[in-house]
Each structure stands twice: as C-alpha cells, then as structure tokens.
Amino acid sequence: KFLMMPEKFLIEEIENEIMDMLILINEKFNIIRVSAHTLELLNFEKSEILNININTLFNEDMIVDFYKCSNHKQSKKYNDIEIGGNGSKRIPTNITFIPICDNKFNDFLGAALVIQDISIEHELRRKNEELQEKTIRDGLTKLYNHKYSMEIIEEEINKLNLEANKRELSLMMIDIDYFKNVNDTHGHLFGDYVLETLAHI
Numbered sequence: 001k002f003l004m005m006p007e008k009f010l011i012e013e014i015e016n017e018i019m020d021m022l023i024l025i026n027e028k029f030n031i032i033r034v035s036a037h038t039l040e041l042l043n044f045e046k047s048e049i050l051n052i053n054i055n056t057l058f059n060e061d062m063i064v065d066f067y068k069c070s071n072h073k074q075s076k077k078y079n080d081i082e083i084g085g086n087g088s089k090r091i092p093t094n095i096t097f098i099p100i101c102d103n104k105f106n107d108f109l110g111a112a113l114v115i116q117d118i119s120i121e122h123e124l125r126r127k128n129e130e131l132q133e134k135t136i137r138d139g140l141t142k143l144y145n146h147k148y149s150m151e152i153i154e155e156e157i158n159k160l161n162l163e164a165n166k167r168e169l170s171l172m173m174i175d176i177d178y179f180k181n182v183n184d185t186h187g188h189l190f191g192d193y194v195l196e197t198l199a200h201i
Contacts, residue, residue, distance in 0.1 A: 021115035042085040141199035
C-alpha cells in the first residue's frame with residue numbers, strides 16, 4: 001500500500017515534516033520548490049520565492065560555488081552561510097548542496113539544498129567568544145591581562161626555539177611616569193581616563 005501511494009503525496013509529507021529547510025532548484029539555479037518549513041522560517045509566501053534565482057537569498061555569490069559542484073556532480077557542505085529572509089531577516093545556516101543529474105547523459109538537472117538553521121549555535125558561539133574576551137582582557141583598558149600576556153610571550157619564545165632560522169623577538173614594557181601624582185592631584189576617575197587613553201594609543 002505504501003509503495004502504491006502517489007509520489008507527490010510522499011514528497012509533500014516528507015517536506016512538511018523535515019525540520020531542516022529544503023529548496024529545490026532547476027538547472028538555471030531558479031527555485032522551483034520549497035518546503036513549508038522553509039517558507040515559515042524565511043517569512044516568504046510561496047508566490048514570492050518560486051522562480052527567483054537562488055543567489056537572491058545570499059549576501060555572497062554562492063552561484064559560482066554551486067556551479068562548480070554541479071559541474072563535478074558532487075555534493076558539498078557549506079558552513080556559516082547567511083541566508084536572507086523576507087525583509088532584513090538574516091539566518092545563519094549550514095547548507096548541503098546535492099546536485100541532481102541524469103545518469104544516462106550525465107546532465108545537471110538541478111539540485112536540492114538542505115539548509116540547517118544554526119541560529120542558536122551561532123548565538124552560543126558569539127556569547128562564548130564574548131566570555132573568552134572577558135577572561136583574557138583587563139576590564140578598564142581592554143588590553144590583554146597579565147595571565148594571557150604571559151601565555152603569548154611563552155608561545156612566541158617557543159616559536160623561536162622551533163624555527164631553524166631564528167628570528168628576533170622584542171618585548172617593550174611601558175610605564176607612566178609620576179602616575180601616582182595624577183591620581184592624587186586629579187582623582188582616580190581622571191587616572192582611569194589616562195590609563196584608557198594610553199591603552200588606546
């Protein structure tokens with residue numbers, strides 16, 4: 001009974017249940033089919049997205065890469081690609097490009113794009129990067145703190161030891177003359193301003 005069901009019905013059922021976005025394009029890279037989930041995430045009506053070129057959804061020129069894949073008849077995965085929804089909405093995604101070819105004549109007929117929304121992962125990564133920055137930088141000057149500075153120095157010295165043609169390494173230490181007088185005369189807030197300004201320079 002399952003095998004006797006119309007193919008169109010089976011495809012629509014799968015499209016509607018799959019959690020990743022699914023877009024089908026023809027040999028001219030125009031969109032010919034989209035899943036309901038894709039329309040929902042990108043905030044498009046079906047009539048707005050059908051028959052437009054797939055490149056319209058991206059900031060960067062993806063067609064060049066897709067064209068190479070279609071020539072080689074190979075699937076390829078693209079990570080951290082932003083896809084544009086209706087309006088100014090941008091969604092970070094991972095995309096799998098699957099070319100569909102005529103095996104008899106080896107012609108490129110189109111492709112399926114399976115697109116995974118990685119917004120949550122992207123946001124977590126951004127927050128982790130912010131936390132990492134906070135652990136290695138001084139809160140006032142935003143310069144690298146003592147611990148991380150020592151790690152950098154050690155890393156650079158190790159590079160010198162590993163390289164056959166040893167290059168020179170210089171370390172400069174800067175101190176502010178009579179800084180205590182600045183704090184005593186103008187107050188600690190002004191002292192902080194001096195530190196921030198020097199750090200920026």
